[in-house]
Amino acid sequence: MSPDRPLLSLQAAFTRQFVRHMRSLMASPADVANPLLFFFMVVTLFPLGLGPDPERLAAIAPGILWVVALLASLMVSAKLFASDFEDGSLEQLALAPYPLAVLVLAEVAAHWLTTGFLLALVSPLFAIMLGLPEQGLPTLVASLLFGTMCLTLIGAVGSALTVSIRRGGLLLSLLIIPLNVPVLIFGTTAVAEAVIGGNPESWLALLAGLALGSLALTPLAIGAALRVSLDS
Amino acid sequence: MTLLQVSQVGIERGDRQLLREVSLSVCAGEIWQLVGVNGVGKTSLLRALAGLARLGVAGDIQRHASVLYLGHASALKLSLSALDNLRCHPACDVMASRERITSALEKVSLAGYEDRPVGALSAGQQRRVALARLLLSEASLWLLDEPFTALDAAGCDWLEARIREHVQAGGATVFTSHQPSRFGALQHDLNLAQHVA
Numbered sequence: 001m002s003p004d005r006p007l008l009s010l011q012a013a014f015t016r017q018f019v020r021h022m023r024s025l026m027a028s029p030a031d032v033a034n035p036l037l038f039f040f041m042v043v044t045l046f047p048l049g050l051g052p053d054p055e056r057l058a059a060i061a062p063g064i065l066w067v068v069a070l071l072a073s074l075m076v077s078a079k080l081f082a083s084d085f086e087d088g089s090l091e092q093l094a095l096a097p098y099p100l101a102v103l104v105l106a107e108v109a110a111h112w113l114t115t116g117f118l119l120a121l122v123s124p125l126f127a128i129m130l131g132l133p134e135q136g137l138p139t140l141v142a143s144l145l146f147g148t149m150c151l152t153l154i155g156a157v158g159s160a161l162t163v164s165i166r167r168g169g170l171l172l173s174l175l176i177i178p179l180n181v182p183v184l185i186f187g188t189t190a191v192a193e194a195v196i197g198g199n200p201e202s203w204l205a206l207l208a209g210l211a212l213g214s215l216a217l218t219p220l221a222i223g224a225a226l227r228v229s230l231d232s
Numbered sequence: 233m234t235l236l237q238v239s240q241v242g243i244e245r246g247d248r249q250l251l252r253e254v255s256l257s258v259c260a261g262e263i264w265q266l267v268g269v270n271g272v273g274k275t276s277l278l279r280a281l282a283g284l285a286r287l288g289v290a291g292d293i294q295r296h297a298s299v300l301y302l303g304h305a306s307a308l309k310l311s312l313s314a315l316d317n318l319r320c321h322p323a324c325d326v327m328a329s330r331e332r333i334t335s336a337l338e339k340v341s342l343a344g345y346e347d348r349p350v351g352a353l354s355a356g357q358q359r360r361v362a363l364a365r366l367l368l369s370e371a372s373l374w375l376l377d378e379p380f381t382a383l384d385a386a387g388c389d390w391l392e393a394r395i396r397e398h399v400q401a402g403g404a405t406v407f408t409s410h411q412p413s414r415f416g417a418l419q420h421d422l423n424l425a426q427h428v429a
Contacts, residue, residue, distance in 0.1 A: 008325050008327055012327065013325075016319075016320050016327075017322060019320055020309070020320035020322070023311075023312055023320070024309045024312055027309075027312065027349075083309075086305070087306065087309065087310075088305025088307040089309070091284055091303055091305065091307065092307040092321065092322040092323035093322040093323065095282060095284065095299060096322055096323045096324075096325065097298065097325050230284055230285075231284065231286055
């Protein structure tokens with residue numbers, strides 16, 4: 001667009017955008033704690049609703065943990081670009097002399113670190129509350145690490161597409177839930193396999209593949225979708 | 233030197249044609265004011281000039297310089313300090329040092345407010361933080377949407393002086409404003425009423 005060469009390297013611009021987003025997220029710790037709190041509340045409600053039979057809970061724990069993780073991710077996806085859109089930051093980001101895909105990836109990375117990554121780290125705690133057998137815990141963490149990465153990136157595409165729509169929440173869910181289904185299936189199967197002493201590695205490998213594929217492809221879609229959203 | 237070449241541009245929003253056949257050539261050292269009543273399409277045109285709007289924009293817009301665009305929304309994060317906001321501004325292509333940002337904030341009469349969250353400042357002060365970018369950017373083509381709003385008389389005078397300084401240094405400015413001409417003979421007006429479809 002502009003013939004003048006930017007004076008800042010792309011890497012420095014990426015870092016700067018990451019730091020900016022991280023700082024503004026850290027300035028409101030309540031927003032960061034929100035999905036974790038949601039996770040905690042839902043997980044404590046299940047034994048109350050289903051009865052405290054440990055065997056039954058353990059059997060459905062992988063499914064519960066993964067579905068709640070998916071819902072928590074869906075909940076925060078809707079807000080990913082909302083404040084940046086309202087305060088004009090997205091406009092400025094689109095005008096920056098760098099590829100928009102790279103700069104938004106910095107935002108998505110900061111977002112993932114404060115949501116999916118945290119969720120994966122604390123998930124063993126919730127898993128123990130549901131009586132998930134110990135041998136399933138490492139696989140649970142690994143599957144959620146890769147899985148939330150996919151969910152966040154897919155959610156970011158949906159968020160970018162719907163950010164300019166006044167009540168885009170429902171549309172966002174309709175758009176991204178079908179795309180999240182494979183992630184959910186791979187994730188729960190991996191954990192279930194680990195619990196029965198089977199072979200979770202192949203499912204984890206599939207999830208990791210999905211995560212890396214999303215990492216490579218979705219930033220382009222996010223960038224393009226944001227340009228469309230700005231242009232309306 | 234031409235910084236911005238606009239030929240035969242038409243702007244359509246939704247199913248309504250706002251403007252047609254806008255042609256404009258902005259050279260270094262020029263100040264252009266887009267004049268027109270509310271809703272005529274000043275902001276739409278300015279966004280098209282910046283390259284933010286493409287949908288419904290016909291004609292040819294060529295930018296031959298780096299652009300600084302200041303819209304209605306200030307792109308400030310209310311939870312971050314003025315210093316962090318300017319240091320990590322998403323569109324900035326230079327890494328400004330703390331000293332440079334502090335001195336820029338001093339010039340917009342915000343000395344001592346560097347570390348205060350922007351959300352704790354008044355609307356006028358927030359506007360001044362956004363305008364401090366005019367001191368930190370290397371862009372030569374400024375596109376300013378209503379830059380004089382929310383500023384007090386001293387702020388308006390400062391902004392006027394800053395724009396004069398910028399065009400004297402070989403830059404150019406296109407802005408929208410409802411205020412009467414501030415720059416006298418230096419300024420060109422583009423009356424959008426003549427281009428209403």
